[in-house]
């Protein structure tokens with residue numbers, strides 16, 4: 134049985150893509166067959182795994198085939214990284230996709246994923262920082278959601294929005310959707326203000342939602358890895374961020 138995990142938060146710059154890359158690579162290190170899907174027109178997951186955004190075949194083409202009901206090869210968009218992770222790239226052209234033209238506009242990505250999920254143990258989807266039809270598709274196609282957030286005051290606002298949307302999509306399209314957990318990224322726990330903000334998240338959501346004990350520290354190596362086109366596990370596997378992404382990946386797998 135494969136598991137589809139969205140890395141989502143409508144707030145920008147909270148570590149979604151970094152978490153998608155580093156968790157995908159962690160799952161591969163744990164011996165899993167992994168696909169990472171870039172659903173964001175910024176194409177950051179695509180670049181972060183070392184590929185150009187100028188790909189002939191991207192997620193957009195796969196979804197268009199679904200919308201049109203064509204007979205097509207669903208593996209055609211897959212690229213292979215050097216880290217044991219396959220990816221489906223995206224670029225800005227994805228914003229032109231006419232999801233509304235489908236019979237079930239919210240379920241186009243699910244239709245595509247259903248064709249390829251048998252090939253993988255884990256499928257990780259990197260989301261764009263906005264609420265729109267593509268992210269509805271991502272949540273409708275996922276089994277679980279990991280919500281990265283910076284431990285900052287405005288983070289709580291973002292958490293409220295994404296958690297509300299997950300609940301709404303669960304009730305409308307995807308009864309099996311669950312929240313895997315809230316993950317603190319770019320953590321500067323030595324600062325009192327950060328500690329206070331983490332406590333506020335715990336108080337607001339901790340009763341109903343898993344909040345990972347381990348967080349991802351703010352460290353320049355995390356950003357450097359992406360600019361080199363590799364995960365943190367290839368760039369500096371002994372750093373705390375790499376170790377903690379690996380532990381969280383184990384926890385996600387143990388969670389079924």
Ligand SMILES: Nc1ncnc2c1ncn2[C@@H]1O[C@H](COP(=O)(O)OP(=O)(O)OP(=O)(O)O)[C@@H](O)[C@H]1O
Pocket residue numbers: 144145146147148149150151152173175177260261262318319320349350351352353355356357359374
């Ligand atoms: N733990 C970390 N320590 C330091 N820098 C980090 C860390 N995680 C991510 N970054 C950097 O912070 C910036 C934002 O991270 P990232 O791109 O992962 O966020 P995002 O949520 O995907 O952003 P967007 O909403 O634009 O898609 C990037 O420059 C990234 O390299």
Ligand SMILES: [Mg+2]
Pocket residue numbers: 149150151173177259260261
């Ligand atoms: Mg991103």
